[in-house]
Amino acid sequence: MTANWFATIAFFAWPIVATILYRTKSFSEATLWTILGGLLLLPSNVSIKLEMIPAFDKNSLPNLCALAGCIALASRQRAVKSGFGVAEILAIAAIIGPVFTSINNRDTLVYGPTIIPGVGYYDGISALLSQLLFLLPFFIARRFLQKSSDTESIMRVLVIAGLLYSTLMLFEIRMSPVLSNWVYGYFPSGFVSEMRYGGFRPVVFMKNGLTAAFFMMTAFLAAVVFWRLKSGVVRLFPPAGVSAYLAVVIILCKSAGALIYAGCIGFFVRWSSPKTQVRIAVVITTIGIFYPLLRITDNFPTSALLDTAMVFSQERAESLKVRFDQEQQLLAHASQRLLFGWGRYGRNRLYEENYGKDISITDGAWIQIFGQFGVVGFLAQFGLLALPVFRAMSALKYTSSARDRVFLAALALIVALNLIEQIPNSSMSSWNWLLAGALLGRAEYLKAVASSPRKSFGAANIGKHSLGAGE
Structure with a gap:
């Protein structure tokens, strides 16, 4: 653009x-x-x-x-240094995998008048550097955002950012999504696609209205954490009031997905135990990881979901059917180069044989990654998002305060939602990777302190600062 x-x-x-x-x-x-x-x-x-x-x-x-x-x-x-393990293997696969993808895609694709040149080592190195840059926040957060005070800072920053951004979102809800055009001279999304129920979904400077609504949902969940702990973020407003205000903004965003996440997960963040929350996060993450396998084997309940969608809206049911049909066709195309995928530059997409027109709809990040970088790329990237949630489940027992457990469980849920959101939509960002890295780093820190506190950190330091108070 x-x-x-x-x-x-x-x-x-x-x-x-x-x-x-x-x-x-x-x-x-x-x-x-x-x-x-x-x-x-x-x-x-x-x-x-x-x-x-x-x-x-x-x-x-x-x-x-x-x-x-x-x-x-x-x-x-000061930080805990992790050894070589699953996270390192997944990171290497995510970064190096695109090189093998490019080596396997040096052939030219011809669809009528549309010609897509092959790629080679140069593109492989370029993709490697792009992946490394994209994953940087994961490595940074894993290494340096390990303490309970860092997890609390993440939640606090989310709430403050949500409150500040909500003013711009409310403006666009009233005036239409115009800020990107006013400030940067273009609109990143389709203007018509942001019209809903006689109004508009706010976009501000995000990719689209769905991404903006999802961010506001995570800010709401962070606010609910402080409401649960009866701890204020903004001095003039009670935590319950902040949560209620952000909930209203989410409703005005007119995004069904964000509203469902906020309602269902917000309930558990406020009233269920941290252990239950982490278990829910693990279930959500498992569904996201196994979704491609379920689709390939035709074991995902697509018919039941279509029937459910028809109850609410025929338009939504038809849209969902188109999405499922597209995924099936794209999966069939991806299966031809299953291991490392078709590469970038549209090679993973579908085209009319005679006219060369692009007929693909690739809304979900999962099918984009699966088609471009194959099974290896999907397992590497989604595995890096999923691993911190599983590690958080085993690390929860090492927390020494209720406050620490609440923050850890809430972060695990947000990371799990970030993963599952990549199934219907594409909202992968550096912020997603930072949250996943911070969760993994926190889990590793808790285990390291529990296993060898005196050797790793010094008894005097542990005695002076409890884990729940920020180590």
Whole structure:
């Protein structure tokens, strides 16, 4: 998409913003705001491309800024160092896998007048660098956001960001989604697709209205955590009031998925035990991981879901049927290069044989990853998102305070929802990876302290600062 000159200024100004953040805030808060602020404020679907290096966009540029901050301040941060294990294997597969994908896709594809050239080593290296940049927040958060105070900071930042962003969302709900066009000179989504029930879904500077609503849902869940703990985030407003306000904003966003998540998961965050919450997170994660297998073997209850959707809306049922039909066709195409996929540049998509028209609808991130990078790519990326949830389940027993358990369980649920959201939609971002990395780092920290507190951290330090108080 073509944006105006201010979009370019925003990109080049972000390193300055990050520098100010790292100079004025704690390390964890600066890292959180650098990544999340880029997601919320920088233009979507726009990038700055320089020769021989991956494009700078709202994901990669904040990631590099956070990396620079970590390099500058890493010596001040104490952390548990993890050994070589499942997470490292998955990370290597996610980063190196695209090289093998490119090697296996050097053939030219011809669909009538549409010709898609083959790719090779150059594209493989480019994809490797892109994957590494995209996953940077996972590694940073896993290494440096391990303490209970860091998990609490994540929830607090989410609530504050949700409250601030809600003002822009309410403006667009009333005036239509115009802010991206006003500020950056373009609209990242289809304007008609954001019209719902006689009004509009807000987009602000996000990818689309669904992504904006999903972010607001996670902010609401974070607010419910503080409501449960009777702990205020904003001094002038009670935690219950903040939760109620964000719930109203979610309703006004007119996104059924975000509303269902908020209602169902919000109930468990507020009233169920942390152990129950983590178990629910594990169930959600398991469904997301096994979804492709269920679709390939035709064991997913598509007919039952279509019948249920028909009860609410024939239009939604028809839309869901189109999605399922497309997934089946794309899976058949992906199965031809099952292991490492078809690669990038539209090679994973479907085209008319005679006219070369692209006839694909790839809404879900899972089918995009599955088609581009195959089984290896899917298991690597979704495995990295799922692993922290499973690790959190086993680490929950090592927490030493109720407050710590509540924050850990809520973060596990948010990470699980981030994963399952990639089945119907595509909202993968640096922020998703940061949350997953922080959850994994926290779980590893708890296990390390429980197994060898004196050897790893010193008895005096453990005695002075309890785990629940931020270690």
